[in-house]
Amino acid sequence: MINIVLFGPPGSGKGTQAQNLIEKFNLKQISTGDLFRYNMKNGTELGKLAKSYIDKGELVPDQVTTDMLIDEVKKPTDTSGFIFDGYPRTANQTEALEKIVKEILNGEISVCLSLIVNDEILVERLLKRGETSGRTDDSNEEIIRARIKEYYTKTAEVAELYKQQGKYVEVNGVGGIDEISEKLFAEVEKIK
Template sequence: MINIVLFGPPGSGKGTQAQNLIEKFNLKQVSTGDLFRFNMKNDTELGKLAKSYIDKGELVPDQVTTDMLIDELRKPTDTNGFIFDGYPRTVAQTEALERIVKEELNDKIDICLSLIVDDQILVERLLKRGETSGRTDDSNEEIIQNRIKEYYAKTAEVAELYKQQGKYIEVNGVGGIDEISEKLFAEVEKIK
């Protein structure tokens, strides 16, 4: 199995690149954003709680995210592994993910791929996405700036943890989609 953490601030292209990695390596995506939207759309208790944080541009607390993740990993799959998109974002989530992958999948995280994009480009991308997505957190520049700041403040330690484990790889997230995908594919091929 291949278990990838795909890292990057909001608007860095994680969702797009996750899809390309899924197709290339037959992986199942576990996107916290998708989990949040599913739970919010279905008006679950976890969904209501997650929405209250997202609407303010804040990160959802670890336990809410972790509970959604465990439910998702328990669903049957015939893929070659998982790609975690948007999780972990804190040291506590990183430790939880390692434990969950070991307990639920009898496996480990192989690599953390981090998409690097300049902040101003992130803001432009998110505002543009907000025009068509209807997402309230993508249509207000102040909320976007807050999300980006929170992302950096809370995830710096996670990046450091993966660096210490020799699993952290930075990839330039600016350029053509296929060009970025090829860089990501090359890094995954190194661990296969």
């Protein structure tokens, strides 16, 4: 089983690249963004709570995110593994994910692939996405910059944990989509 943590700041292309990895390796994506949107759209208590943080440009607290993730991992699947997109973002989430993968999936995290993109490119991408997505957090440059800053502040420890395990790989997230995908595919092939 392949279990990938796909890492990168807001606007780095995690969602797009996750889709390409899914098709190539028969994986199931668990995107915290999708989990949040599903819960918010359906007005669940977890969704309302998540939205209150997202609208301010803040990251959702660990336990809310972890509870959503556990529900999703428990669903039956016939895939070769999972892509965790947007989770973990803290040391606590990293520990929780390793426990979930071990206890529920009888596996371990195979690799953490981190998409690296310059902040100004991230802001540009998110503002452009905000023009069509209707997402309030993608339409305000101040909120976008706060999200990016908070992402770096809170996730530095996660990168360090995966580096210590020898599972952290940085991939340049700027360029053509297919070009970036090929780099990611090559890293996954190394662990298969």
